Amino acid sequence: MPKRIRDKQAPDASDRLRAAGLRPTRQRLELAGLLFGMGDRHLTAEGLHAEARAAGCKVSLATVYNTLHQFTGAGLLRQVMVDASRSHFDTNTGSHQHFYCEDEGRLIDIPGEAVAVSGVPKPPQGMAVDRVDVVIRLRRA
Amino acid sequence: MPKRIRDKQAPDASDRLRAAGLRPTRQRLELAGLLFGMGDRHLTAEGLHAEARAAGCKVSLATVYNTLHQFTGAGLLRQVMVDASRSHFDTNTGSHQHFYCEDEGRLIDIPGEAVAVSGVPKPPQGMAVDRVDVVIRLRRA
DNA sequence: CAATAGTTTAGAACAGTTCTAAACAAATAA
DNA sequence: TTATTTGTTTAGAACTGTTCTAAACTATTG
Numbered sequence: 124m125p126k127r128i129r130d131k132q133a134p135d136a137s138d139r140l141r142a143a144g145l146r147p148t149r150q151r152l153e154l155a156g157l158l159f160g161m162g163d164r165h166l167t168a169e170g171l172h173a174e175a176r177a178a179g180c181k182v183s184l185a186t187v188y189n190t191l192h193q194f195t196g197a198g199l200l201r202q203v204m205v206d207a208s209r210s211h212f213d214t215n216t217g218s219h220q221h222f223y224c225e226d227e228g229r230l231i232d233i234p235g236e237a238v239a240v241s242g243v244p245k246p247p248q249g250m251a252v253d254r255v256d257v258v259i260r261l262r263r264a
Numbered sequence: 265m266p267k268r269i270r271d272k273q274a275p276d277a278s279d280r281l282r283a284a285g286l287r288p289t290r291q292r293l294e295l296a297g298l299l300f301g302m303g304d305r306h307l308t309a310e311g312l313h314a315e316a317r318a319a320g321c322k323v324s325l326a327t328v329y330n331t332l333h334q335f336t337g338a339g340l341l342r343q344v345m346v347d348a349s350r351s352h353f354d355t356n357t358g359s360h361q362h363f364y365c366e367d368e369g370r371l372i373d374i375p376g377e378a379v380a381v382s383g384v385p386k387p388p389q390g391m392a393v394d395r396v397d398v399v400i401r402l403r404r405a
Numbered sequence: 406c407a408a409t410a411g412t413t414t415a416g417a418a419c420a421g422t423t424c425t426a427a428a429c430a431a432a433t434a435a
Numbered sequence: 436t437t438a439t440t441t442g443t444t445t446a447g448a449a450c451t452g453t454t455c456t457a458a459a460c461t462a463t464t465g
Contacts, residue, residue: 145411145412146410146411146412146461146462146463147462148411148412148413148461148462149461150412150413151412167452168452168453169452182413182414183413183414183415184414184415184453185413185414185415185416185453185454185455186412186413186414188452188453188454189412189413189454202348204345204346204347204348205345206345207343207345207351207421207422208421208422208451208452209451209452210348210452210453222387222388222391224391225394231388233384233385237383237384237385238381238382238383238384239381239382239383240379240380240381240398241379241380241382242378242379242380243374243378243379243400244374244378246363246400246402247363247372247402249404249405250363250365250402250403250404250405251402251403251404251405252400252401252402253366253401253402253403254400254401255398255399255400255401256397256398256399256400256401257381257396257397257398258396258397258399259384259387259393259395259396259397260393260394260395260396260397261387261388261391261392261393261394262391262392262394263390263391263392264390264391264392286442286443287430287431287432287441287442287443288431289430289431289442289443289444290430291443291444292443308421309421309422310420310421323444323445324444324445324446325422325445325446326422326423326424326444326445326446326447327443327444327445329421329422329423330423330443330444348452348453349420349421349452349453350420350421351421351422
């Protein structure tokens with residue numbers, strides 16, 4: 124019984140973590156709850172940390188960084204590079220692209236199938252395409 | 265006569281700077297020489313600083329940062345965001361896209377007309393597209 | 406229940422970048 | 436020219452986001 128209690132928010136989260144070779148600790152489960160419990164999200168490390176603390180989770184910033192990287196490595200998150208000063212993490216790991224509002228620092232998903240990129244030349248010898256990132260930068264109209 | 269001597273490397277560089285509201289100082293002219301004197305380039309601030317020092321230019325890192333930002337503001341450079349830890353500056357300000365070799369941290373231009381992006385949805389109310397960035401991330405094949 | 410292996414943490418360390426205030430150089434006025 | 440104003444450079448301090456460290460802790464395994 125005690126074994127199940129803390130998994131109540133996401134019954135399968137423990138298994139998802141185990142499958143990724145990560146122990147389902149309190150911190151990881153709580154962070155997973157915040158990240159995956161409410162649709163697609165874009166968060167920075169400090170943003171998630173603040174949110175966790177506000178929600179009463181006792182987690183250190185170091186653990187937030189560790190967890191974000193581990194989740195990214197496990198394919199549960201994707202790191203988005205749009206801003207020189209902070210890394211953003213996207214809970215939507217499917218193939219899709221982004222709008223980025225420069226002034227607000229806000230990311231908005233563009234559904235995967237919508238955008239098509241054509242005319243990409245062959246990569247240089249010995250290199251293969253890993254992925255194609257499209258960022259549509261927006262300014263106040 | 266002394267007035268022209270230090271402009272020998274780039275006869276019009278002084279005027280380009282003046283047109284941008286920047287005084288053509290020794291440092292700015294020397295950096296401009298390195299940046300624009302040899303085709304399209306991709307440089308980081310520290311990279312340019314190292315190159316300048318190696319070429320015997322006495323320039324501080326602070327000035328390199330200032331200059332890169334001023335040149336970017338003047339439309340002579342473009343800032344490329346591909347790497348979480350460093351900013352890259354591109355001397356090619358025309359419309360074009362990039363290959364990015366993750367492991368080497370190297371950028372390669374893709375000519376502007378080559379790549380086409382289609383199917384971009386209308387931006388949210390009150391926002392306008394500023395530009396569309398495409399980064400094709402490469403890994404060792 | 407003990408032993409082991411993985412995790413968390415506070416705080417120090419780090420890298421890249423920006424800031425500060427004083428020295429300096431260029432442009433302008435006289 | 437020289438004096439004055441305005442813009443620029445600089446060393447170093449400060450700052451920010453991120454990573455590292457080593458000790459305490461927790462989950463899992465034997």
